[in-house]
Every structure is written in C-alpha cells, then in structure tokens.
Amino acid sequence: MKQQAQxxxxxxxRVTQSPYFVYLLISPLFLILFxxxxxxxxxxxxxxxxGENRFANYAKFFSLDxxxxxxxxxxxxxxxxxSVICCAVVGITMAFLLERYEFPGRRLLSVLVLVPMALxxxxxxxxxxxLYGESGIFPRFxxxxxxxxxxxxxxxxxWGVVVVHTFTMYTYxxxxxxAAIKGLDPSLEEAATSLGxxxxxxxxxxxxxxxxxxxxxSSLLVFMVSMASYTAPLMFGVERTMTMQIYLARTNGNLDMxxxxxxxxxxxxxxxxFIMRWYQNRxxxxxxxxxxxxxxxxxxxxxxKYISIFLSFLGTLILILPILVLVLISFSKDGAWTVxxxxxxxxxxxxxxxxxxxxxxxxxxxxxxMGAVATVGNxxxxxxxxxxxxxxSFKGKALLDVLIMxxxxxxxxxxxxxxxxxxxxxxxxxxxxxxxxxxxxxxxAYFVRHLPLVFRSTSASLMQLDQSIEEAARSxxxxxxYTFKKIVLPLILSGIIAGTLLALVQSIGEFVASILLYSTxxxxxxxxxxQKLYAFKFGTACAYGVLQIVLxxxxxxxxxxxxxxxxxxxx
Numbered sequence: 001m002k003q004q005a006q007x008x009x010x011x012x013x014r015v016t017q018s019p020y021f022v023y024l025l026i027s028p029l030f031l032i033l034f035x036x037x038x039x040x041x042x043x044x045x046x047x048x049x050x051g052e053n054r055f056a057n058y059a060k061f062f063s064l065d066x067x068x069x070x071x072x073x074x075x076x077x078x079x080x081x082x083s084v085i086c087c088a089v090v091g092i093t094m095a096f097l098l099e100r101y102e103f104p105g106r107r108l109l110s111v112l113v114l115v116p117m118a119l120x121x122x123x124x125x126x127x128x129x130x131l132y133g134e135s136g137i138f139p140r141f142x143x144x145x146x147x148x149x150x151x152x153x154x155x156x157x158x159w160g161v162v163v164v165h166t167f168t169m170y171t172y173x174x175x176x177x178x179a180a181i182k183g184l185d186p187s188l189e190e191a192a193t194s195l196g197x198x199x200x201x202x203x204x205x206x207x208x209x210x211x212x213x214x215x216x217x218s219s220l221l222v223f224m225v226s227m228a229s230y231t232a233p234l235m236f237g238v239e240r241t242m243t244m245q246i247y248l249a250r251t252n253g254n255l256d257m258x259x260x261x262x263x264x265x266x267x268x269x270x271x272x273x274f275i276m277r278w279y280q281n282r283x284x285x286x287x288x289x290x291x292x293x294x295x296x297x298x299x300x301x302x303x304x305k306y307i308s309i310f311l312s313f314l315g316t317l318i319l320i321l322p323i324l325v326l327v328l329i330s331f332s333k334d335g336a337w338t339v340x341x342x343x344x345x346x347x348x349x350x351x352x353x354x355x356x357x358x359x360x361x362x363x364x365x366x367x368x369x370m371g372a373v374a375t376v377g378n379x380x381x382x383x384x385x386x387x388x389x390x391x392x393s394f395k396g397k398a399l400l401d402v403l404i405m406x407x408x409x410x411x412x413x414x415x416x417x418x419x420x421x422x423x424x425x426x427x428x429x430x431x432x433x434x435x436x437x438x439x440x441x442x443x444x445a446y447f448v449r450h451l452p453l454v455f456r457s458t459s460a461s462l463m464q465l466d467q468s469i470e471e472a473a474r475s476x477x478x479x480x481x482y483t484f485k486k487i488v489l490p491l492i493l494s495g496i497i498a499g500t501l502l503a504l505v506q507s508i509g510e511f512v513a514s515i516l517l518y519s520t521x522x523x524x525x526x527x528x529x530x531q532k533l534y535a536f537k538f539g540t541a542c543a544y545g546v547l548q549i550v551l552x553x554x555x556x557x558x559x560x561x562x563x564x565x566x567x568x569x570x571x
Contacts, residue, residue, distance in 0.1 A: 022394045029385050033403040035429040040418035047259035047421050057260035076242040080226035083165040087222050091173025099181045105312025112319045117171045118552045120509030123545040124168035125231045127322035140341045160236035169222050176214030216276045228411030228512045243413045262417040273409035330542035350543035363528035371507030374446035378503045382454030390462040408452040412513035437519050446507040454499035461495025501555045
C-alpha cells in the first residue's frame with residue numbers, strides 16, 4: 001500500500017511538472033466556455049438566419065416601415081449610456097468626498113452608501129414606483145398639500161429609468177473608485193496644484209486617468225445591466241427596449257426574430273466591451289510614486305459645515321427611504337391602499353405566508369438552491385481560470401481571456417435566448433437531454449452570467465500575491481498541489497470569498513434571464529415578486545422584496561468581513 005501511494009504521488013508530481021500540465025488544467029475551462037457560451041451564441045446566430053430568405057429577419061429588424069426594433073435598440077443604447085454617465089458621476093463623486101474629506105455625517109454616509117447594493121434592480125424599481133411614481137407617496141402628498149387636480153410630478157419615461165439605474169448601480173463605481181482613490185498618492189495632486197494647475201485640470205489630467213481601470217470595469221457592468229433592463233422601462237412607460245422586444249418575440253412564439261434581436265444586442269454589447277478594453281490599454285495607469293498615506297481634509301468653514309450637515313441628512317434620507325417604504329408596504333393589507341397617501345390597514349399575514357405557505361416559500365427555496373449550485377460552479381472554474389491566466393503561460397491565453405469576458409458583456413436576456421436556442425433539443429453538451437424546462441437551465445444561466453465575478457476577484461488577489469512564495473515552497477520539495485492547497489489558496493481566500501458571495505447575491509436577484517427560462521416548478525424569487533406585483537398583491541411582493549434584501553445584506557456583510565473590505569475587487 002505504501003509503495004502504491006508513493007507511486008501515485010510520484011505520478012501526480014510528474015504530471016504537474018510536465019510542460020503540458022497547463023493544458024490539462026485549462027482544457028476543461030475551454031470546454032465549458034465553448035459548450036455554454038460559444039455554442040449557445042452560435043445556435044442563436046444560426047437561428048437568426050432561419051427561413052427561406054436567410055436575411056429576412058435582419059431586413060425586418062432594420063426596416064424603416066416598422067421601426068419598432070430600431071427604436072428599441074436606440075432606446076436601450078441611449079438609456080445604457082446615460083446610466084453609465086450618471087452612475088459614474090454619482091459613484092466617483094461620493095467616493096472622492098468620503099475618502100478625501102472629513103465632515104459631519106461622513107461616517108453614517110459611508111455605511112449607508114452601500115445600501116443600494118442590497119436592492120436588486122427589480123426591487124429598486126418597486127420601491128421607486130411606490131415613492132415617486134404617478135401613484136407614489138410623494139406625488140400624492142404634494143397633490144393633497146397644495147389641493148391640486150393632478151400630481152405635480154412623477155417619475156416616468158426614460159429619465160425615470162435612468163434615475164432608478166443610477167440609484168441601484170452607482171455603487172459599482174463607488175466601490176472600485178474608493179479602492180483606487182485609497183491607493184492614489186495625494187502628492188501628485190499637490191504637485192500639480194503647486195505648479196498652477198486648476199482643480200478641474202487636476203481632476204481631468206491626474207485623478208481621472210489614474211481611475212481609468214476602475215471606471216472601465218464599472219462601466220462594463222452598468223452598461224450590461226442597463227441593456228438588459230426590463231422592469232424599469234416597463235414600469236415607467238418606456239415600451240420599446242431591446243429586452244422588451246426579445247421578451248415579446250419569445251412569448252409570441254417568434255423565436256427566429258428573438259434570435260435576431262439577441263444577436264444584434266450581443267454584437268452591440270461585445271463591441272462596447274472591446275472599445276472599453278482598447279481605451280484602457282492605451283496607456284499605463286500604474287502609480288509610480290513612493291506613496292504617501294492619504295489623510296482626509298477636515299471641513300473647517302462654518303457655512304460648509306452647515307451645508308455638509310444638510311446634504312448628509314438629505315443623502316441619508318434618500319438612501320434609506322426605498323427600503324423603509326418596502327418594509328412599510330410589506331405590512332399593508334392588499335386592496336386597502338388605493339388613493340391614500342399611506343396604507344390604511346396593516347397585517348402580518350404576508351410574513352406568515354412566507355414561512356408557512358408552501359406555495360409562497362417555494363420561490364425562496366428555489367432561488368437559494370439554484371444560486372448555490374451556480375456559485376459552486378463559479379468557484380471551481382473561476383478560480384482555475386484565474387490561476388491559469390495569472391500564473392501560467394500557454395498558447396490561447398488571450399482567447400481564454402476574451403471567452404471569460406464575453407458573458408460579462410452579454411445581457412441576461414441574450415444569455416437566456418442563447419440557452420433556449422442551444423438546449424431546446426437534445427445534444428452532447430446537455431448529456432443528450434432537453435434542458436429547457438428543467439431545474440438545471442437556470443443554474444446554468446446564473447453560472448454563465450456570474451463566472452467573471454469570481455474570476456476577476458480571484459485574479460486581483462493572485463496579482464497581489466508574491467510569486468516567490470510559491471517558488472520557495474516548490475524549491476523545498478513541495479508538490480504543485482500541496483503548494484496551491486496550503487499556501488496559495490489560504491492567501492487568496494478573501495478574494496475568492498468576495499467574488500463568490502457577490503456571484504451568489506447576483507444569482508438571488510437575477511430577473512431578466514429568469515423571466516425567460518423559469519418553469520412553474522422552478523420559479524425563482526425575483527419572478528415571484530414580479531408576478532405578485534402584477535396581481536396587485538403589493539404587500540406580498542414587498543414582503544418578498546424585504547426578505548430578498550435581508551438575504552443579500554447578510555451575504556454582503558459576510559463578504560465585507562471576510563474580504564476585509566475588498567469585496568469591490570470583483571467588479
């Protein structure tokens with residue numbers, strides 16, 4: 001037995017030391033990415049050319065006689081670009097103020113600034129509708145206060161969508177910009193100022209260029225999520241967006257047109273990805289200074305102190321109101337709240353149903369199960385991909401990097417349509433099974449969508465780890481596997497956990513892919529919220545939303561604690 005064990009150890013050692021070991025490690029990655037990213041995309045692309053006239057669907061899409069699709073494409077692009085700009089302005093400004101200045105209310109704001117991360121896009125839309133929509137609390141309040149015939153204002157249209165996107169997604173910019181600002185040497189700004197540069201010039205030529213990598217990463221994510229937005233345009237009266245057109249084509253049985261729309265949306269998103277990466281790679285953004293610890297400048301002027309107190313209070317109110325209104329309405333009795341400013345009757349029945357009614361509890365359990373399965377896959381392949389990209393040299397490295405980044409750029413709607421096109425029939429990648437309609441199709445969609453989160457977070461941790469530590473262990477006789485298990489893995493564990501928990505959060509809140517792929521037996525929490533909302537069961541929908549927020553907050557708190565504040569590295 002001892003000789004057998006030694007033989008097995010020696011065999012594994014020879015394998016890991018072989019120059020071909022890297023290909024043994026990355027071949028499953030290429031296979032997975034080919035099977036569940038490239039093959040579904042190719043299937044959708046082929047379906048878009050279905051029919052006697054292969055270009056009929058594309059001719060119909062770009063036809064000026066029925067411009068619905070072109071209008072939808074423009075609206076989606078327009079909304080996404082403005083969402084990126086607004087999120088960048090809010091997120092970077094908040095990061096700079098909270099990291100560089102000490103003022104009354106800063107500590108409270110620095111905690112509450114991450115609250116929107118607990119609001120999945122669907123839940124964020126729900127809360128903003130109750131607060132600022134045409135039948136919202138504030139429009140009704142001012143209507144009654146001033147005895148008006150109609151509400152004086154209401155959040156609607158494209159700008160309503162942009163406002164919701166800004167609130168729910170500016171945190172992506174805030175997290176990455178905060179991390180970058182912490183590492184930015186303030187002496188660079190001081191030197192530029194001493195040479196006569198204005199504050200605007202310093203921002204444009206010194207600060208923003210150094211923040212470019214974080215801005216690019218956040219822009220990609222915000223653009224992707226905005227392009228996939230469905231509920232916000234629907235609730236605020238923007239009838240034509242690409243996601244809406246794809247959903248209508250899919251539900252009406254026009255799968256060929258849905259495939260065409262998805263292909264065009266994929267091309268737009270991937271082009272945006274490559275443009276952003278090209279812009280990022282134009283110059284070197286590494287800080288070459290010796291580094292000086294960043295000290296916050298205290299606001300000493302009395303007028304500025306009063307202004308900061310007012311703005312801190314206003315910011316606190318804006319940040320907590322969406323959650324407070326969800327909690328309030330979750331206790332309201334369905335049907336009792338009609339034209340009043342606030343609900344008139346309250347009940348605990350919605351929360352009782354969450355934990356006692358099997359039909360109500362099922363979506364919660366489904367989301368936890370499917371999110372956990374997808375996240376396990378994200379860990380296995382995300383960590384392996386990160387290690388291969390950072391530590392190993394092999395042919396096809398650039399291709400692997402692109403393949404991993406493509407799901408990052410694809411909206412959830414496109415991922416769903418791709419999977420429908422690929423796995424509606426039996427094939428070898430589905431183990432000769434039809435996956436559509438089964439439990440496994442949603443975890444597969446979540447896996448594809450959120451693999452880049454674990455990959456990027458783990459990559460960031462590996463890049464910070466001195467490779468000489470591994471080389472020292474190997475020189476002392478440790479095997480590759482032992483070195484990885486006992487040295488590398490513990491040192492990068494915080495990064496892995498940060499990416500893992502963020503992937504789990506995204507899976508729990510995923511809606512746009514779920515709405516196209518779910519079945520009655522696999523309905524997830526996000527779709528259940530949507531259904532309750534449209535059945536006018538607002539109390540139950542908000543109770544679901546509160547539970548979803550609690551789950552996400554717990555995950556984020558664990559992530560923050562275990563990663564020591566590096567959770568944003570996954571973005």
